Amino acid sequence: MAGSFVLLLPLLFPTLFAPLSHASTSALSEWKTPKPRHSNLLKSALDRQTNDEKQAELWMPLAHQGWKPCVRPTTTMSRPEKSSGYLQVFLDGGLNQQRMGVCDAVAIAKILNATLIIPYLEVNPVWQDSSTFMDIFDVDHFINVLKDEISIVRELPEEYFWSTREYYASAIRATRVKTAPVHASANWYLENVLPVLESYGIAAIAPFSHRLAFDNMPEEIQQLRCKVNFEALVFVPHVRDLGDALISRLRSSPVPVDDSEYKQQSGKYVVLHLRFDKDMAAHSACDFGGGKAEKLALAKYRQVIWQGRVLNSKFTDEELRSQGRCPLTPEEIGLLLAAMGFDNTTRLYLASHKVYGGEARISALRNLFPMMEDKRSLASMDERRRITGKASLLAAVDYYVGLHSDIFISASPGNMHNAMVGHRTYENRKTIRPNMALLGQLFLNKSLSWEEFEESLIEGHKKRQGLLKLRQPKQSIYTYPAPDCMCSA
Numbered sequence: 274m275a276g277s278f279v280l281l282l283p284l285l286f287p288t289l290f291a292p293l294s295h296a297s298t299s300a301l302s303e304w305k306t307p308k309p310r311h312s313n314l315l316k317s318a319l320d321r322q323t324n325d326e327k328q329a330e331l332w333m334p335l336a337h338q339g340w341k342p343c344v345r346p347t348t349t350m351s352r353p354e355k356s357s358g359y360l361q362v363f364l365d366g367g368l369n370q371q372r373m374g375v376c377d378a379v380a381i382a383k384i385l386n387a388t389l390i391i392p393y394l395e396v397n398p399v400w401q402d403s404s405t406f407m408d409i410f411d412v413d414h415f416i417n418v419l420k421d422e423i424s425i426v427r428e429l430p431e432e433y434f435w436s437t438r439e440y441y442a443s444a445i446r447a448t449r450v451k452t453a454p455v456h457a458s459a460n461w462y463l464e465n466v467l468p469v470l471e472s473y474g475i476a477a478i479a480p481f482s483h484r485l486a487f488d489n490m491p492e493e494i495q496q497l498r499c500k501v502n503f504e505a506l507v508f509v510p511h512v513r514d515l516g517d518a519l520i521s522r523l524r525s526s527p528v529p530v531d532d533s534e535y536k537q538q539s540g541k542y543v544v545l546h547l548r549f550d551k552d553m554a555a556h557s558a559c560d561f562g563g564g565k566a567e568k569l570a571l572a573k574y575r576q577v578i579w580q581g582r583v584l585n586s587k588f589t590d591e592e593l594r595s596q597g598r599c600p601l602t603p604e605e606i607g608l609l610l611a612a613m614g615f616d617n618t619t620r621l622y623l624a625s626h627k628v629y630g631g632e633a634r635i636s637a638l639r640n641l642f643p644m645m646e647d648k649r650s651l652a653s654m655d656e657r658r659r660i661t662g663k664a665s666l667l668a669a670v671d672y673y674v675g676l677h678s679d680i681f682i683s684a685s686p687g688n689m690h691n692a693m694v695g696h697r698t699y700e701n702r703k704t705i706r707p708n709m710a711l712l713g714q715l716f717l718n719k720s721l722s723w724e725e726f727e728e729s730l731i732e733g734h735k736k737r738q739g740l741l742k743l744r745q746p747k748q749s750i751y752t753y754p755a756p757d758c759m760c761s762a
Contacts, residue, residue, distance in 0.1 A: 307562055342758065357387050359476075362478050378392055379419060385466060436448060450477065488747060547603060550628070556583055557598065558583055600685035601685060601707065607642065612730040617641065648670060671689075676696055691752040704739050
């Protein structure tokens, strides 16, 4: 009988088992509401008191760290008069992975002396957004900033009209390069792609993600990648306008109920990037307190999407948490912020797609920070009409608001976190990088008092609040822009 019931579950609760419902509120939130996993800490956090001195230190901008933005003009690699052919790239991933791919595509076009066709953005199976490069980025600005570096065209020349995604998907084609290794050298492209350009006049690289090395590159190429990332790539005007409106509303001081209770430094806000969708929750293989129903749903999802091939599923929840391999839940990131000194008057902007578990899972975070805002609460439906239902444009607005915030923090590692850490380092803005291993160990200790939790957390994050780190071998130039994109001041 029990076995029959399990077999009938997908029919009784279809949304629970829908493999592609990445961004929808989980039916699980209606079936069994997730309960707080750290009730004692949460109760203490709700009763916390933060003194003015701690608040002032928390919101203080970063001191000068001896480095400044420095994208020097190219010297030995000026733009040649004749192009070797047209370079086409097909970029997968979400917005921030695609952003890094655009930077690499420009660099490879420079290496090959090729004319770059505006990159094609693949439709991501998670976000399901068909927005093009020109829907997201200001293409006129992009071309103008790079006009002395490489030649760029907006669309396929007429003689190559056939070079499309559909053309390459239907058969093996001589003009497609699909063997580019991850982090390939400049020589690899000269040896493998340049001959295709010279023979056919066009080369299409697909897949194209993380396909250019960060080490052993000419200084001019590194500088060009910096120029693309920090100067050439700006969002379309309507995204910037909406972002500016949200920032203005976040910086306008709300009227406090009691002035004595209003402690936050006026006009400041913090952005929390919270990625806690079904895709991430399932892939982590961690236990998030939703009970047997949640475990069953996530296990089913792993089987459908990855055929069960998820490395983390070989470890226990305790092992994963102690190693810092579990994304922070809204409750946990709220406890982190509270322990660091953010009080209940903090203007907190939530940069997030829909959260797995719905509003029930966000409730603990909202209770800790009742002045939490997002795009929906700050902007009218009419103001949001051009970005509604378009994940990349929604992410672009979040990126813009996050870049200009006083403090940025991400609840889990990922491309948004990496891109924002790099961009804010470039501009010397404060970014808190959660110590995932420490947090995992602290949350496993159920006997920990609030005072012990707060002390351990503050000590463990003293050097994780915007301290500039120089890029080490194999590390990304987009996450660690010094010294390649910055000069010693």
